[in-house]
Amino acid sequence: MVHAEPIHRLSRYVMHYVSKLCDHKQTLMRLSGTGTISGSFSLHVVWIIMRLLSKLDVKLKQCRDPPANRFFAMNNFHFIMQNIQACPELLEIVADDNLNKLNAKFQKARFDYLKLTFDVVLRNLRDEGVNKIKILSFRVVKLKDRLKRFNYEFEKHEKELGKVVVPDFGLVLELRKLIVEMVVTAYASFLVHTKKVARLETYVKYSVEEIESAIQGFYDCR
Structure with a gap:
């Protein structure tokens, strides 16, 4: 909270x-x-x-x-x-x-806040040896599981952070920009893995552009 x-x-x-x-x-x-x-x-x-x-x-x-x-x-x-x-x-x-x-x-408080808030999202987008899995079916299962967990965590953040009040609009814009740099970059990189496995395309729920657009709705300024 x-x-x-x-x-x-x-x-x-x-x-x-x-x-x-x-x-x-x-x-x-x-x-x-x-x-x-x-x-x-x-x-x-x-x-x-x-x-x-x-x-x-x-x-x-x-x-x-x-x-x-x-x-x-x-x-x-x-x-x-x-x-x-x-x-x-x-x-x-x-x-x-x-x-x-x-x-x-x-600056430190902002960095720590973003790291603590989005670590659970970014954790699902880390490589951690996916390319080293030789058996295709195992790789599919691993990537599918990460995509599902990413979707769940990102949607939860989208719902919660859309209600969070940050009083200064300039700071709101800064936070959104930093989150885009953190999450969108990692998500785009992760999707490279999915493109190499045809059957994973159905599990990619969001495009990079949709993720970036959703982040623009984070935080409310009053």
């Missing part, structure tokens, strides 16, 4: 708060009467974001479902990055080094 709340309310609250602080930085400096809070202000803003990431890490440890855990991490890290990049003042304060570290956390 994918996490029901892709963006945690704490992420929304904190990022809204620090953005507003940055919007009113000059006012805060005037109110201080010294005009010297710039350095401490920046440190405080970075500290707030680091505390948010620390709180999210605690939430992640409480989630025992690995795909849901990585899905939650991916969405929240992406959301925080987006908010930083959307505010020039905040982007300057956070600096490239911190932003790069955050981006690395996001």
Whole structure:
């Protein structure tokens, strides 16, 4: 089960708060009467974001479902990055080094999420010595079994992921593109085996184009 709340309310609250602080930085400096809070202000803003990431890490440890855990991490890290990049003042304060570290956390969470989610699908498309099976009837049985399992797992993912909400449409497009690269490439390669065995054609339920088209329906953006 994918996490029901892709963006945690704490992420929304904190990022809204620090953005507003940055919007009113000059006012805060005037109110201080010294005009010297710039350095401490920046440190405080970075500290707030680091505390948010620390709180999210605690939430992640409480989630025992690995795909849901990585899905939650991916969405929240992406959301925080987006908010930083959307505010020039905040982007300057956070600096490239911190932003790069955050981006690395996001990239890893996304990679882990996709790997955990699609490993069961891709497992059925791996070669694992099929070409080495000399007896044709045995090879047919092996390939037929893999095709049936792939169809079942892919259809299950199609049904489930069509309902999963990813709040950012840009991230939706990224995920679909990466899934196409993972699944469609492996599926096209696997079909090479089936073309060498005439009687297997009836077990090929989907064309490469149909698989790619189905992936375009993965994830809902609200």
